[in-house]
Amino acid sequence: MGAYRDHYRRSIEARDEFWADEAKLIDWQTPPSQICDFSRPPFVRWYVGGRTNLCHNAVDRHVATRGEQTALHFISTETDAEVKYSYRELHAEVNRVAAMLQSLGVGQGDRVLIYMPMIPEAVFAMLATVRIGAIHSVVFGGFASASLATRIDDAQPKVIVSADAGMRMGKVVPYKPLLDAAIDLAAKKPARVLLFDRKLEPMALKAGRDVDWAALRATHHEAAVPVAWVDSTHPSYILYTSGTTGRPKGVQRDTGGYAVALTSSMRKVFALDPGETMFCTSDIGWVVGHSYIVYGPLLNGNTTIMYEGVPLRPDPAIWWKICAENNVKTMFSSPTAIRVLKKQDPDYMKRHKLPALRYLFLAGEPLDEPTARWVSDALGGTAIIDNYWQTESGWPILSAQIAVEDTPRKFGSPSFPVYGFDVVLKSEDGSAVGADQKAVLTIRPPLPPGALSTVWGDDERFVSTYFGSFRDEALYNTFDWATRDADGYYFILGRTDDVINVAGHRLGTREIEEAVQGNALVAECAVVGVADSLKGQVPVAFVVLKDPSQAGDAARSAIAQTVDREIGAIARPAAVHFVTLLPKTRSGKLLRRSIQALAEGRDPGDLTTIEDPSALAQIKGALGIA
Numbered sequence: 366m367g368a369y370r371d372h373y374r375r376s377i378e379a380r381d382e383f384w385a386d387e388a389k390l391i392d393w394q395t396p397p398s399q400i401c402d403f404s405r406p407p408f409v410r411w412y413v414g415g416r417t418n419l420c421h422n423a424v425d426r427h428v429a430t431r432g433e434q435t436a437l438h439f440i441s442t443e444t445d446a447e448v449k450y451s452y453r454e455l456h457a458e459v460n461r462v463a464a465m466l467q468s469l470g471v472g473q474g475d476r477v478l479i480y481m482p483m484i485p486e487a488v489f490a491m492l493a494t495v496r497i498g499a500i501h502s503v504v505f506g507g508f509a510s511a512s513l514a515t516r517i518d519d520a521q522p523k524v525i526v527s528a529d530a531g532m533r534m535g536k537v538v539p540y541k542p543l544l545d546a547a548i549d550l551a552a553k554k555p556a557r558v559l560l561f562d563r564k565l566e567p568m569a570l571k572a573g574r575d576v577d578w579a580a581l582r583a584t585h586h587e588a589a590v591p592v593a594w595v596d597s598t599h600p601s602y603i604l605y606t607s608g609t610t611g612r613p614k615g616v617q618r619d620t621g622g623y624a625v626a627l628t629s630s631m632r633k634v635f636a637l638d639p640g641e642t643m644f645c646t647s648d649i650g651w652v653v654g655h656s657y658i659v660y661g662p663l664l665n666g667n668t669t670i671m672y673e674g675v676p677l678r679p680d681p682a683i684w685w686k687i688c689a690e691n692n693v694k695t696m697f698s699s700p701t702a703i704r705v706l707k708k709q710d711p712d713y714m715k716r717h718k719l720p721a722l723r724y725l726f727l728a729g730e731p732l733d734e735p736t737a738r739w740v741s742d743a744l745g746g747t748a749i750i751d752n753y754w755q756t757e758s759g760w761p762i763l764s765a766q767i768a769v770e771d772t773p774r775k776f777g778s779p780s781f782p783v784y785g786f787d788v789v790l791k792s793e794d795g796s797a798v799g800a801d802q803k804a805v806l807t808i809r810p811p812l813p814p815g816a817l818s819t820v821w822g823d824d825e826r827f828v829s830t831y832f833g834s835f836r837d838e839a840l841y842n843t844f845d846w847a848t849r850d851a852d853g854y855y856f857i858l859g860r861t862d863d864v865i866n867v868a869g870h871r872l873g874t875r876e877i878e879e880a881v882q883g884n885a886l887v888a889e890c891a892v893v894g895v896a897d898s899l900k901g902q903v904p905v906a907f908v909v910l911k912d913p914s915q916a917g918d919a920a921r922s923a924i925a926q927t928v929d930r931e932i933g934a935i936a937r938p939a940a941v942h943f944v945t946l947l948p949k950t951r952s953g954k955l956l957r958r959s960i961q962a963l964a965e966g967r968d969p970g971d972l973t974t975i976e977d978p979s980a981l982a983q984i985k986g987a988l989g990i991a
């Protein structure tokens with residue numbers, strides 16, 4: 366492990382020199398005068414004095430050298446569409462959309478909220494936004510009106526970009542009515558809404574506010590919009606993520622640090638040379654989509670495949686067909702997707718020869734050993750690489766770094782710290798952590814380039830949420846438990862907080878509880894994450910009704926509908942159990958962990974602080990445990 370270790374050590378011990386070298390991977394209009402300003406911890410400013418532009422680095426600079434290479438290859442098995450955009454064509458589209466946004470009044474520093482299905486126009490909108498120095502906030506299309514409204518109020522976008530509808534499993538999923546409802550709910554309304562009409566669903570435009578994409582595009586067909594050179598520290602985007610409170614946090618990313626870290630990670634972690642092809646199956650609404658469908662591959666001059674569809678349609682071989690036909694070298698997906706494929710006829714995995722597919726990266730949730738082994742056997746020669754990170758980090762914190770050194774992998778482990786991340790295992794009581802001992806995974810600041818710079822509009826929340834956990838040192842808390850074995854391999858054991866992970870998507874149990882409580886029948890509730898063989902975890906709700914005689918299927922489905930409306934179907938409880946009392950401590954704190962343990966068939970732990978033990982008996986009764 367010599368090469369890995371030396372490289373990693375240099376990134377920590379010779380930090381500025383290391384990141385000065387990596388900065389050469391991108392174009393700077395003005396080179397930085399200082400690599401790392403950590404004079405106001407825990408805040409860090411990377412590449413101070415440098416001026417650059419994310420869109421220039423992702424698009425413009427490739428036009429001269431690889432203008433005819435496919436930059437974005439869109440495949441939809443929902444609408445049976447397939448379109449390829451060369452770097453030259455992508456450049457032209459992005460210029461048009463940049464001009465369109467400017468015509469709607471968007472200027473440097475303004476926010477553009479993007480609520481779109483997986484279509485190329487969403488990527489154009491992201492790149493066009495950063496081209497003109499504005500800040501995008503992509504909201505996952507599966508989020509419903511109330512969640513969207515919270516994000517509108519926090520980001521206060523000048524313009525929202527959206528579409529008539531998405532498609533999932535052959536069914537039209539309307540976007541426009543949800544967007545209209547969200548804008549009605551929001552306290553701060555956007556001035557204009559730009560709407561791409563896929564002609565999937567009739568869409569009424571609101572006069573004076575809504576603008577049709579195609580009509581506006583026609584007037585900007587020949588547009589050439591110069592890139593806005595911005596400070597390296599200028600925010601490029603905001604991406605909301607769930608925490609322990611009901612209020613999502615806007616993870617704010619810079620420009621220069623993100624461009625450098627992402628380009629570097631494409632080479633060293635994902636092992637792609639410019640010109641090669643990557644297929645990431647995530648959605649642009651999540652951090653993996655931002656970093657490895659859009660920015661990483663384009664910054665590195667790769668071809669990126671954008672896929673609208675599910676892994677099972679038209680048949681469960683579709684992803685491997687895409688890989689085979691397009692010489693995909695690196696694929697990125699999630700453990701849940703692989704568990705879905707594992708349930709299908711194994712012949713689908715063998716239908717296509719995949720000589721080009723070297724690496725399958727999996728992230729977002731724990732990759733259990735049987736799934737890792739299964740996919741490794743099924744794909745034969747493809748290396749399976751578990752990598753661990755978060756919305757906040759922007760790129761992997763733990764992973765094998767193939768192009769630095771092809772270190773052996775252990776199933777169940779995302780291997781080692783990635784360069785730049787000074788990972789520290791911290792025990793809760795401050796004692797030293799030995800091999801295989803469970804501790805909190807933390808990062809000693811400064812966080813490396815590419816990680817969040819702050820929480821949008823709330824520096825205080827950034828400091829108190831992430832750096833306020835340990836008395837002796839202001840370490841960044843990932844809120845994940847981990848161990849490290851005697852060989853230095855890390856293993857992730859789950860969250861330390863009340864955040865759950867459903868099919869790789871992070872949801873706050875508090876957030877779901879607030880949604881459930883939004884139903885008029887509900888007096889009180891507790892939501893816990895329960896282990897699930899397919900999705901990793903699913904939310905399960907224990908509900909106290911105002912009128913207990915209403916307990917039954919009608920109340921269950923009413924509660925499910927409320928959650929769908931408030932957050933979206935991803936947060937819908939897999940089960941709703943009715944009780945008349947919830948287990949709480951004498952000081953009124955919900956004993957979520959005990960409820961969760963019971964729901965997973967484990968010992969509920971220390972119950973000495975419980976106010977009324979009969980509450981636990983009710984939970985057991987609801988779960989059918991004697």
Ligand code: AMP
Pocket residue numbers: 606652727728729730731732751752753754755756757779843844845857859860866869870871
């Ligand atoms: P998100 O910010 O939505 O990407 O969620 C990040 C969280 O997902 C982490 O804090 C972990 O709890 C979990 N996670 C991500 N990747 C992995 C992985 N490879 N193994 C285990 N857990 C992971």
